[in-house]
Amino acid sequence: MLIGELSRRTGVSPRLLRYYEAQGLLEVKRGPNGYRHYDEDAVVTVRQVRALLKAGLSTEVIRAVLPCARGERPEFDWCAELWDILNGELAAMDERIDDLQRMRSTLAGYLAKT
Amino acid sequence: MLIGELSRRTGVSPRLLRYYEAQGLLEVKRGPNGYRHYDEDAVVTVRQVRALLKAGLSTEVIRAVLPCARGERPEFDWCAELWDILNGELAAMDERIDDLQRMRSTLAGYLAKT
DNA sequence: GTTGACCTTTCCATCGGTGTGAGGCCTTAA
DNA sequence: TTAAGGCCTCACACCGATGGAAAGGTCAAC
Secondary structure, eight states: OOHHHHHHHHTOOHHHHHHHHHTTSOOOEEOTTSOEEOOTHHHHHHHHHHHHHHTTOOHHHHHHHHHHHTTSOOOHHHHHHHHHHHHHHHHHHHHHHHHHHHHHHHHHHHHHHO | OOHHHHHHHHTOOHHHHHHHHHTTSOOOEEOTTSOEEOOTHHHHHHHHHHHHHHTTOOHHHHHHHHHHHTTSOOOHHHHHHHHHHHHHHHHHHHHHHHHHHHHHHHHHHHHHHO
């Protein structure tokens, strides 16, 4: 399918689809026109990319995560390293959450004092 | 105290202290020189700002949060609104965490299948 | 009076995910 | 043949927190 259709089917702008491609997140073939031709899988891939971005991962991390998420080459040590990366991300998030919740109770305290 | 001292005492660069002021997070008086003069409270305020930033809040949200965090004017409806903002932030974070954890179990599934 | 430390403002840069627009090619239908 | 609409690349702009440089004012100490 062409980029417009993929855009419509995923709700992601063509601009971003090209960007994801440039970041190595999305494979695409070119017709003799130079037009991009995506296969069906692209829809799934784009959805995964969006989900991971929404989860706060960078495209760089996603590039590492994706092949594993797609079930390709689930090799041992390689995925273990990946696992570390993800755990690092999770830890960072947990820390942020903690900070936030601590502030929340502080604020709750101020509110209660009223 | 002058900006250099506040910077030393908080570990925050003068550049950022000026930025926080520009964002309306930090009050400061000027001497006849044009030099900024901070009072003692500024140290506490800066620490609060740093904590909230680290917790992932934007300066815009922090501007709304701060007066309440400092115990000033803890008025009802006003702080209720604030509460909504914070809950919104927390909800967004929880959602991101959820996404991330879902991806994590997906990945874990792939790993287990090996 | 000069040196050096400190302050001022203003402007430019960064990074990553996006938006937007210009200028141009391709294809199809009127 | 032309108009419309889809596609291409390239390039500039934004946001938000932060760093940094440049050019200049101020003050204290020697």
